[in-house]
Amino acid sequence: MDIHDKKIVVFGGTSGIGLATTILLSKMNAKLIFAVSRNPEKSNLNNITNVELVKIDVLDENSLSSFFKKIGKYDVLINAATGGERAIGPFMNMDLVGYRNSFKKLWGYTNTVSIGLKQLSKNGCIVLVSGSPARKCKAGQIALASVGGAVEAFSRSLAAEIKPIRINIVSPGVIDTPMVQLEGEERDDFYKNATKDNLIPRSGKAEEVAQAILFAIQNDFITGTTIDVDGGWLNS
Ligand SMILES: NC(=O)c1ccc[n+]([C@@H]2O[C@H](COP(=O)([O-])OP(=O)(O)OC[C@H]3O[C@@H](n4cnc5c(N)ncnc54)[C@H](OP(=O)(O)O)[C@@H]3O)[C@@H](O)[C@H]2O)c1
Numbered sequence: 001m002d003i004h005d006k007k008i009v010v011f012g013g014t015s016g017i018g019l020a021t022t023i024l025l026s027k028m029n030a031k032l033i034f035a036v037s038r039n040p041e042k043s044n045l046n047n048i049t050n051v052e053l054v055k056i057d058v059l060d061e062n063s064l065s066s067f068f069k070k071i072g073k074y075d076v077l078i079n080a081a082t083g084g085e086r087a088i089g090p091f092m093n094m095d096l097v098g099y100r101n102s103f104k105k106l107w108g109y110t111n112t113v114s115i116g117l118k119q120l121s122k123n124g125c126i127v128l129v130s131g132s133p134a135r136k137c138k139a140g141q142i143a144l145a146s147v148g149g150a151v152e153a154f155s156r157s158l159a160a161e162i163k164p165i166r167i168n169i170v171s172p173g174v175i176d177t178p179m180v181q182l183e184g185e186e187r188d189d190f191y192k193n194a195t196k197d198n199l200i201p202r203s204g205k206a207e208e209v210a211q212a213i214l215f216a217i218q219n220d221f222i223t224g225t226t227i228d229v230d231g232g233w234l235n236s
Helices: 016-027 061-071 096-101 104-119 142-162 184-195 206-218
Strands: 007-011 032-037 051-055 074-079 120-129 166-172 226-229
Touching (some): 016 032, 016 206, 032 061, 074 104, 096 142, 104 120, 142 166
Parallel strands (some): 007 074, 032 051, 074 120
Protein backbone atom coordinates (compact mmCIF):
# COMPACT_ATOMS: atom_id res chain seq x y z
CA MET A 1 0.00 0.00 0.00
CA ASP A 2 1.15 3.45 -0.89
CA ILE A 3 0.88 5.76 2.15
CA HIS A 4 0.45 8.86 0.05
CA ASP A 5 -3.14 10.13 0.16
CA LYS A 6 -4.34 7.54 2.70
CA LYS A 7 -6.60 8.20 5.69
CA ILE A 8 -5.12 6.55 8.78
CA VAL A 9 -6.24 6.17 12.41
CA VAL A 10 -3.56 5.71 15.10
CA PHE A 11 -4.93 4.83 18.52
CA GLY A 12 -2.30 5.76 21.10
CA GLY A 13 -0.86 8.01 18.39
CA THR A 14 0.15 10.77 20.80
CA SER A 15 3.01 9.16 22.76
CA GLY A 16 5.90 6.74 22.35
CA ILE A 17 5.54 4.18 19.54
CA GLY A 18 2.19 5.55 18.33
CA LEU A 19 3.52 9.11 18.26
CA ALA A 20 6.61 8.07 16.27
CA THR A 21 4.26 6.28 13.85
CA THR A 22 2.02 9.33 13.47
CA ILE A 23 5.06 11.52 12.71
CA LEU A 24 6.51 9.02 10.21
CA LEU A 25 3.20 8.69 8.35
CA SER A 26 2.74 12.45 8.36
CA LYS A 27 6.19 12.91 6.77
CA MET A 28 5.23 10.33 4.14
CA ASN A 29 2.33 12.56 3.09
CA ALA A 30 -0.58 10.52 4.33
CA LYS A 31 -3.71 12.49 3.51
CA LEU A 32 -4.95 12.62 7.10
CA ILE A 33 -3.86 10.90 10.31
CA PHE A 34 -6.18 10.82 13.31
CA ALA A 35 -3.96 10.56 16.41
CA VAL A 36 -6.27 9.29 19.15
CA SER A 37 -5.84 9.11 22.92
CA ARG A 38 -7.47 10.13 26.19
CA ASN A 39 -5.33 13.26 26.55
CA PRO A 40 -4.11 14.19 23.04
CA GLU A 41 -3.50 17.79 24.12
CA LYS A 42 -0.40 16.54 26.00
CA SER A 43 1.28 15.72 22.68
CA ASN A 44 3.33 18.17 20.61
CA LEU A 45 1.39 17.39 17.42
CA ASN A 46 -0.69 20.58 17.31
CA ASN A 47 0.62 22.31 14.22
CA ILE A 48 0.97 19.47 11.72
CA THR A 49 -1.42 19.99 8.82
CA ASN A 50 -2.19 16.33 8.05
CA VAL A 51 -2.64 15.30 11.71
CA GLU A 52 -5.90 15.69 13.62
CA LEU A 53 -5.91 15.08 17.37
CA VAL A 54 -8.90 13.14 18.70
CA LYS A 55 -9.82 12.62 22.36
CA ILE A 56 -11.29 9.15 22.92
CA ASP A 57 -10.80 6.38 25.47
CA VAL A 58 -10.48 3.11 23.51
CA LEU A 59 -12.63 1.45 26.18
CA ASP A 60 -15.57 3.76 25.37
CA GLU A 61 -17.53 1.94 22.65
CA ASN A 62 -20.10 4.73 22.11
CA SER A 63 -17.41 7.35 21.44
CA LEU A 64 -15.63 4.93 19.09
CA SER A 65 -18.87 4.34 17.14
CA SER A 66 -19.50 8.09 16.75
CA PHE A 67 -15.88 8.67 15.73
CA PHE A 68 -15.85 6.00 13.01
CA LYS A 69 -19.26 7.14 11.74
CA LYS A 70 -17.94 10.70 11.50
CA ILE A 71 -14.72 9.91 9.61
CA GLY A 72 -16.34 7.58 7.02
CA LYS A 73 -14.19 5.36 4.78
CA TYR A 74 -10.52 5.12 5.76
CA ASP A 75 -7.51 2.97 4.85
CA VAL A 76 -5.41 1.94 7.87
CA LEU A 77 -6.17 1.20 11.53
CA ILE A 78 -3.21 1.12 13.92
CA ASN A 79 -3.58 0.49 17.64
CA ALA A 80 -0.66 1.07 20.02
CA ALA A 81 -2.72 2.25 23.01
CA THR A 82 -1.69 0.61 26.27
CA GLY A 83 -5.33 0.82 27.42
CA GLY A 84 -4.47 1.47 31.06
CA GLU A 85 -2.25 0.12 33.80
CA ARG A 86 -0.11 -3.05 33.59
CA ALA A 87 0.48 -5.55 36.38
CA ILE A 88 4.14 -6.49 36.92
CA GLY A 89 5.44 -9.32 39.13
CA PRO A 90 4.85 -13.02 39.83
CA PHE A 91 1.27 -14.25 39.36
CA MET A 92 0.95 -15.66 42.90
CA ASN A 93 1.89 -12.26 44.40
CA MET A 94 -0.44 -10.43 42.08
CA ASP A 95 -3.66 -8.66 42.87
CA LEU A 96 -6.17 -10.34 40.52
CA VAL A 97 -7.85 -7.02 39.76
CA GLY A 98 -4.47 -5.75 38.54
CA TYR A 99 -3.99 -8.87 36.41
CA ARG A 100 -7.45 -8.48 34.87
CA ASN A 101 -6.94 -4.73 34.30
CA SER A 102 -3.85 -5.49 32.20
CA PHE A 103 -6.30 -6.89 29.62
CA LYS A 104 -7.64 -3.37 28.98
CA LYS A 105 -5.06 -3.29 26.19
CA LEU A 106 -6.75 -6.30 24.53
CA TRP A 107 -10.25 -4.86 25.02
CA GLY A 108 -9.10 -1.55 23.54
CA TYR A 109 -7.70 -3.39 20.52
CA THR A 110 -10.79 -5.57 20.03
CA ASN A 111 -13.13 -2.56 20.49
CA THR A 112 -11.37 -0.55 17.80
CA VAL A 113 -11.19 -3.47 15.37
CA SER A 114 -14.80 -4.53 15.92
CA ILE A 115 -16.24 -1.03 15.64
CA GLY A 116 -13.74 0.31 13.09
CA LEU A 117 -13.73 -2.57 10.61
CA LYS A 118 -17.00 -1.67 8.91
CA GLN A 119 -15.61 1.56 7.49
CA LEU A 120 -12.14 0.22 6.66
CA SER A 121 -11.43 0.02 2.93
CA LYS A 122 -11.36 -3.51 1.43
CA ASN A 123 -7.75 -2.76 0.34
CA GLY A 124 -7.00 -1.58 3.85
CA CYS A 125 -5.01 -3.03 6.73
CA ILE A 126 -4.72 -3.19 10.50
CA VAL A 127 -1.56 -3.15 12.61
CA LEU A 128 -1.66 -3.97 16.33
CA VAL A 129 1.27 -3.74 18.74
CA SER A 130 1.92 -6.67 21.10
CA GLY A 131 5.25 -7.10 22.97
CA SER A 132 8.08 -9.64 23.18
CA PRO A 133 6.94 -11.23 26.50
CA ALA A 134 4.09 -12.76 24.45
CA ARG A 135 6.55 -15.35 23.14
CA LYS A 136 9.43 -15.13 25.63
CA CYS A 137 8.40 -14.24 29.13
CA LYS A 138 10.96 -13.22 31.73
CA ALA A 139 10.37 -13.14 35.50
CA GLY A 140 7.67 -10.68 36.52
CA GLN A 141 6.12 -10.40 33.06
CA ILE A 142 3.29 -12.91 33.27
CA ALA A 143 0.51 -10.32 32.84
CA LEU A 144 2.26 -8.73 29.84
CA ALA A 145 2.85 -12.19 28.36
CA SER A 146 -0.80 -13.22 28.84
CA VAL A 147 -2.15 -10.07 27.19
CA GLY A 148 0.44 -10.05 24.39
CA GLY A 149 -0.26 -13.72 23.66
CA ALA A 150 -3.99 -12.99 23.45
CA VAL A 151 -3.39 -10.03 21.11
CA GLU A 152 -1.25 -12.19 18.80
CA ALA A 153 -3.73 -15.11 18.78
CA PHE A 154 -6.57 -12.67 18.10
CA SER A 155 -4.76 -11.17 15.12
CA ARG A 156 -3.71 -14.52 13.60
CA SER A 157 -7.26 -15.86 13.96
CA LEU A 158 -8.91 -12.75 12.56
CA ALA A 159 -6.69 -12.62 9.46
CA ALA A 160 -8.63 -15.43 7.73
CA GLU A 161 -12.01 -13.94 8.66
CA ILE A 162 -11.42 -10.44 7.31
CA LYS A 163 -9.42 -11.11 4.13
CA PRO A 164 -8.72 -9.32 1.80
CA ILE A 165 -8.20 -6.78 4.59
CA ARG A 166 -4.78 -7.55 6.12
CA ILE A 167 -3.95 -7.61 9.84
CA ASN A 168 -0.46 -7.89 11.31
CA ILE A 169 1.28 -7.51 14.63
CA VAL A 170 4.43 -5.59 15.44
CA SER A 171 6.06 -6.91 18.60
CA PRO A 172 8.49 -4.55 20.34
CA GLY A 173 11.12 -5.52 22.88
CA VAL A 174 12.26 -2.94 25.43
CA ILE A 175 11.65 0.48 23.88
CA ASP A 176 12.50 3.83 25.48
CA THR A 177 9.12 5.60 25.68
CA PRO A 178 7.13 7.64 28.25
CA MET A 179 5.52 4.34 29.34
CA VAL A 180 8.45 4.10 31.79
CA GLN A 181 8.27 7.14 34.03
CA LEU A 182 11.70 6.91 35.66
CA GLU A 183 14.15 9.75 35.08
CA GLY A 184 17.91 10.36 34.88
CA GLU A 185 20.29 7.71 36.16
CA GLU A 186 17.45 5.53 37.43
CA ARG A 187 15.97 5.43 33.89
CA ASP A 188 19.36 4.65 32.30
CA ASP A 189 19.95 1.83 34.81
CA PHE A 190 16.47 0.40 34.21
CA TYR A 191 17.00 0.15 30.44
CA LYS A 192 20.58 -1.10 30.82
CA ASN A 193 19.45 -3.87 33.13
CA ALA A 194 16.34 -4.78 31.10
CA THR A 195 18.35 -5.22 27.89
CA LYS A 196 21.70 -6.55 29.16
CA ASP A 197 21.07 -10.12 27.91
CA ASN A 198 19.79 -9.08 24.47
CA LEU A 199 21.87 -9.66 21.34
CA ILE A 200 21.70 -5.86 20.88
CA PRO A 201 22.07 -4.68 24.49
CA ARG A 202 20.30 -1.32 24.44
CA SER A 203 16.73 -0.07 24.52
CA GLY A 204 15.05 0.39 21.15
CA LYS A 205 13.77 3.70 19.85
CA ALA A 206 10.08 4.33 19.16
CA GLU A 207 11.10 5.29 15.59
CA GLU A 208 12.58 1.79 15.06
CA VAL A 209 9.21 0.25 15.90
CA ALA A 210 7.37 2.80 13.74
CA GLN A 211 9.48 1.65 10.75
CA ALA A 212 8.14 -1.89 11.24
CA ILE A 213 4.56 -0.61 11.46
CA LEU A 214 5.18 1.22 8.18
CA PHE A 215 6.51 -1.99 6.61
CA ALA A 216 3.41 -3.90 7.75
CA ILE A 217 1.25 -1.28 6.03
CA GLN A 218 3.26 -1.04 2.82
CA ASN A 219 3.86 -4.73 2.14
CA ASP A 220 0.70 -6.12 0.53
CA PHE A 221 1.91 -9.76 0.78
CA ILE A 222 1.83 -10.14 4.57
CA THR A 223 -1.11 -10.90 6.82
CA GLY A 224 -1.68 -12.77 10.09
CA THR A 225 1.98 -12.51 11.03
CA THR A 226 4.20 -10.87 13.64
CA ILE A 227 7.20 -8.62 13.05
CA ASP A 228 9.65 -8.55 15.97
CA VAL A 229 11.59 -5.38 16.73
CA ASP A 230 13.28 -6.52 19.91
CA GLY A 231 17.08 -6.21 19.79
CA GLY A 232 17.32 -10.01 19.71
CA TRP A 233 15.23 -10.58 22.88
CA LEU A 234 13.67 -13.77 21.51
CA ASN A 235 17.08 -15.20 20.69
CA SER A 236 18.85 -14.16 23.88
N1 LIG B 1 7.71 0.68 25.41
C1 LIG B 1 7.98 -0.62 25.49
O1 LIG B 1 9.05 -1.03 26.00
C2 LIG B 1 6.99 -1.63 24.98
C3 LIG B 1 7.38 -2.98 24.95
C4 LIG B 1 6.51 -3.94 24.47
C5 LIG B 1 5.24 -3.55 24.05
N2 LIG B 1 4.88 -2.24 24.11
C6 LIG B 1 3.53 -1.91 23.65
O2 LIG B 1 3.60 -0.89 22.67
C7 LIG B 1 2.40 -0.10 22.72
C8 LIG B 1 2.80 1.37 22.84
O3 LIG B 1 3.53 1.56 24.05
P1 LIG B 1 4.38 2.88 24.32
O4 LIG B 1 5.62 2.45 25.00
O5 LIG B 1 4.45 3.71 23.11
O6 LIG B 1 3.44 3.58 25.44
P2 LIG B 1 3.16 5.12 25.77
O7 LIG B 1 4.29 6.01 25.37
O8 LIG B 1 2.72 5.12 27.21
O9 LIG B 1 1.91 5.48 24.84
C9 LIG B 1 0.68 4.86 25.04
C10 LIG B 1 -0.37 5.63 24.26
O10 LIG B 1 -1.63 4.99 24.47
C11 LIG B 1 -2.60 5.98 24.84
N3 LIG B 1 -3.61 5.32 25.65
C12 LIG B 1 -3.41 4.56 26.77
N4 LIG B 1 -4.58 4.11 27.25
C13 LIG B 1 -5.55 4.59 26.40
C14 LIG B 1 -6.94 4.49 26.38
N5 LIG B 1 -7.62 3.80 27.31
N6 LIG B 1 -7.61 5.10 25.36
C15 LIG B 1 -6.97 5.80 24.41
N7 LIG B 1 -5.62 5.94 24.39
C16 LIG B 1 -4.92 5.35 25.39
C17 LIG B 1 -1.78 7.02 25.60
O11 LIG B 1 -2.37 8.31 25.63
P3 LIG B 1 -3.31 8.83 26.85
O12 LIG B 1 -2.63 8.46 28.13
O13 LIG B 1 -3.41 10.30 26.58
O14 LIG B 1 -4.62 8.14 26.68
C18 LIG B 1 -0.54 7.07 24.69
O15 LIG B 1 -0.81 7.88 23.56
C19 LIG B 1 1.58 -0.64 23.89
O16 LIG B 1 0.65 -1.56 23.41
C20 LIG B 1 2.63 -1.36 24.74
O17 LIG B 1 2.07 -2.37 25.52
C21 LIG B 1 5.71 -1.27 24.56
